[in-house]
Amino acid sequence: MPTKVSAFGPMGAWHGFPPIRVREDFSQWAVGSVQDLHDQLGAAHGDFTVVSPPPGPGTQHRPVGCALIGVNGGSRLLAGWQVRVGHDKLVGEIIKLENTNASIQVYEDTSGLTVGDPVERRKQPLSVELGPGIVDNIFDGIQRPLHAISDLTKDVYIPRGVDVASLNADKKWRYKPVNFREGDPISGGDIFGLVHENDILHSHKIMCPPNVFGTVVKIYGAGTDGNESFTLKDTVLEVRDDTTGVTHKLGLSHMWPVRKPRPVAEKLAGNVALTTGQRIIDALFPSVLGGTCAVPGAFGCGKTVISQALSKHSNSDAIVYVGCGERGNEMAEVLNDFPELTMTVNDREVPIMKRTTLVANTSNMPVAAREASIYTGITLAEYFRDQGMNVSMMADSTSRWAEALREISGRLGEMPADSGYPAYLGARLAAFYERAGRVACLGSPKREGSVTVVGAVSPPGGDFSDPVTAATLGIVQVFWGLDKKLAQRKHFPSVNWLISYTKYMRVLEPFFNKIDPEYSTLRTKCQEILQKEDNLTEIVQLVGKESLSEDQKVIMEVAKIIREDFLQQNAFSDYDFTCPLVKSVGMLRSIILFYNLSQKAIADSPPDAKVTWAQIKTSMNPVLQKIIQTKFQLPKQPEAELKAFFSGLDEEVEQAFQTLSD
Structure with a gap:
């Protein structure tokens, strides 16, 4: 029996065909019927025979949406399966099934599709190829390699319906079989080989696909030196399914549906x-x-x-x-x-x-x-x-x-x-x-x-x-x-x-305490200072800084140092484009130490000789400038040098406050 199909492209346009039973231009949508011819070579073929408008003023037909189910011969379609639409074989995906109607989302511009264009069904969901060659590469949203397409077409635009393998199937990879011998049981996720991909991923692990299990029948690649070169099209391992007796030929790569999470233990x-x-x-x-x-x-x-x-x-x-x-x-x-x-x-x-x-x-x-x-x-x-x-x-x-x-x-x-x-x-x-x-x-x-x-x-x-x-x-x-x-x-x-x-924070406390046992206290104190500054800002804007007490002036000034010299970061400088954790914690510790000692000096001073923020700022200016300039420490320094620098700075701060109190 004939079945109905509607397809809509990414920009929502099908052009190039005369509208049928349309009083207004509804060329953005196309609905038609697809007649299944034969189930050959794993693909169902059909073509568009009718085009009708979407629901709207002046229309007598309301398309139900989408389409391809109840195909002759008993074969059925599933939501998520891939299709190829038109003579250009545009990539599409069935996104909804309802009774005898299916919705197809086309992932390319659908301009120019007309009545009678063929539709081809692939017996797999939208999938990606997983194997060596993924890194140092750029793909589009459905894993088409943009560099390879550019080299093939010599054009700055991606042609419609271009069909290029996701990964380079002709490149030879140096492969070394590991962990298994013939006759061993194998199941999904087992690592059976290694490929040297580059200097960072020097051991790309070749895994058995999660949906394959059985007994290893034959291992390829065990040459005299233990290494041989293979392409992604070559078989490197044969696995027999003991339940069905089917032999799976595994290569360096395998396919996996994008909408299905990969299983974990x-x-x-x-x-x-x-x-x-x-x-x-x-x-x-x-x-x-x-x-x-x-x-x-x-x-x-x-x-x-x-x-x-x-x-x-x-x-x-x-x-x-x-x-x-x-x-x-x-x-x-x-x-x-x-x-x-x-x-x-x-x-x-x-x-x-x-x-x-x-x-x-x-x-x-x-x-x-x-x-x-x-x-x-x-x-x-x-x-x-x-x-x-x-x-x-x-x-x-x-x-x-x-x-x-x-x-x-x-x-x-x-x-x-x-x-x-x-x-x-x-x-x-x-x-x-x-x-x-x-x-x-x-x-x-x-x-x-x-x-x-x-x-x-x-x-x-x-x-x-x-x-x-x-x-x-x-x-x-x-x-x-x-x-x-x-x-x-x-x-x-x-x-x-x-x-x-x-x-x-709770699960990370042990990690940070290995770097600095006082980290949790420092972080809490830093956030407390910033929150107090926010509360005091409104008062300062109304009546000015002079109305603040000395301890509140310390809060405002230290919060300014935290904001402008600790939290602010120049991603385009050679000293601040990144900041190792040791430097971050060291800077924070020095700032909070200065704050705590300032508050202590003010609180401990006698009423007749009260220490003010102005006195602290004047007498401690050299140390304060050193704290501000800690961000200029280069991030690529060895960790031991950074630790030694900040330890020395903390001692200098303590010594300066000791001198002030004396």
């Missing part, structure tokens, strides 16, 4: 801090490796700079940076900057791109592919996690992803909720953030990995009551709220210390 609690190189984050609002973080802020607040700083300087083993619906210039900046940045590995400077994967789905690319790009990025991150690595995924920005979700929901005719977003927005966001975490990986040998998700949120006008921001804050454990007023004052990172928070 056990979820674990995070216990190691994510160091970012940003003092306000590392010292006041830290996250764990495997945490969930949100960075909401209005236009121009520095969301992208924070995301890029985390990509450049965090203590992660691999980085997945997803540019989802943001400006193309930002991805271009990443492409220009990252190859110039280096990290030291075995006394050699190695480009940081060797640990980075970029998923670019910028604002001038198809809207619908934004919805897939977030899932593509998190699936790539989970793959590296399963190898036992700590991975950071930057999603810039989840608001654009939610807008794509809103557009698709609207096309399906679903009931809108707040601001037009679908009612299941919170559930989708939660399902995405739940894929983060520290885990015990599936398979042998035993290993642990983590995925840290940092989601930038772009609320319109900086309004944090926006549905996406509100839903995100109910899910994530760390909130770095960016402030428009701080950004306008050129205070960067513009993280507002009064509204930001972290829920990981």
Whole structure:
């Protein structure tokens, strides 16, 4: 029996065909019937035979939405399966099934599709290829390699329907089989080989796909030296399924559906801090490796700079940076900057791109592919996690992803909720953030990995009551709220210390106490000073500083030092582009020590010879300047040198106050 199909493209346009039974131009939508011909070579073929308008004034037909079920011959379609639409074989995905109707989302511009164009069904959901070659690469939202497409087409634009392998299938990789012999049982997640990818990922682990298990029948690659070269198309291991008797031929890569989380053995609690190189984050609002973080802020607040700083300087083993619906210039900046940045590995400077994967789905690319790009990025991150690595995924920005979700929901005719977003927005966001975490990986040998998700949120006008921001804050454990007023004052990172928070402090206390046993006290005191300053600011604006008591003047002046010299950071300087944890804690300790001794000197002075802030500032000016200038210590100094410097400074501060009291 014939079945109905509707398809809508990313920009919502099908052009190039005459409207049928249409009194107005409804060319944005196309609804037709698809007749299944045969189930050949794993693909169902059909074509469009009727085009009808969407519901609207002057129409007599109301299309139900979408389509491809009840295909002749008994074969059925499933939601999430891939299809190829038209002669150009545009990439599409079935996103909804209802009775005999299915909705197809096309991830490319659908201009020019006409009645009679073929539709081809692939027997797999939207998937990505996982294997060597992912890092130091840039993909679009559905894992098409942009460099390879550029080299193939010699064009700055991506042609419609271009079909290029996600990973280079012709490149030979040096492969070494490990851990298994013929006859051994094997199951999903087991590591059976190693590939040297680059100087950072020197041992890319080749794993058995999570849905494969059985007995090892044949091992390839065990040459005289234990190493041989293979491409991604070659078989490196044969596994027989003892239940069905089917033999699986495993290569260096495998496919995995993007919307299905990769299985793990056990979820674990995070216990190691994510160091970012940003003092306000590392010292006041830290996250764990495997945490969930949100960075909401209005236009121009520095969301992208924070995301890029985390990509450049965090203590992660691999980085997945997803540019989802943001400006193309930002991805271009990443492409220009990252190859110039280096990290030291075995006394050699190695480009940081060797640990980075970029998923670019910028604002001038198809809207619908934004919805897939977030899932593509998190699936790539989970793959590296399963190898036992700590991975950071930057999603810039989840608001654009939610807008794509809103557009698709609207096309399906679903009931809108707040601001037009679908009612299941919170559930989708939660399902995405739940894929983060520290885990015990599936398979042998035993290993642990983590995925840290940092989601930038772009609320319109900086309004944090926006549905996406509100839903995100109910899910994530760390909130770095960016402030428009701080950004306008050129205070960067513009993280507002009064509204930001972290829920990981209790689990991170043992980690920070190893660096400095007084860390928890220092952090609490710092936040207390900043809060008191905020309370006193209104009084100062009304009646001036002279009305304050001496201890309140100390609060105002020390808070100014904390704001301008500790929390503020110049990402483009050679001394402040990043800040190691030892330097951050050392600076904070020196400032809080100065504050405590100042308050003690004022409190302990006799009434007839009261010590004032003016006296302290005058007599302690050289020491105060040294504290202010601690940020000029170069971050690449050895840790022992930094510790020695700050220990000497603390002794100098104590000696100066001793002299003052005498």
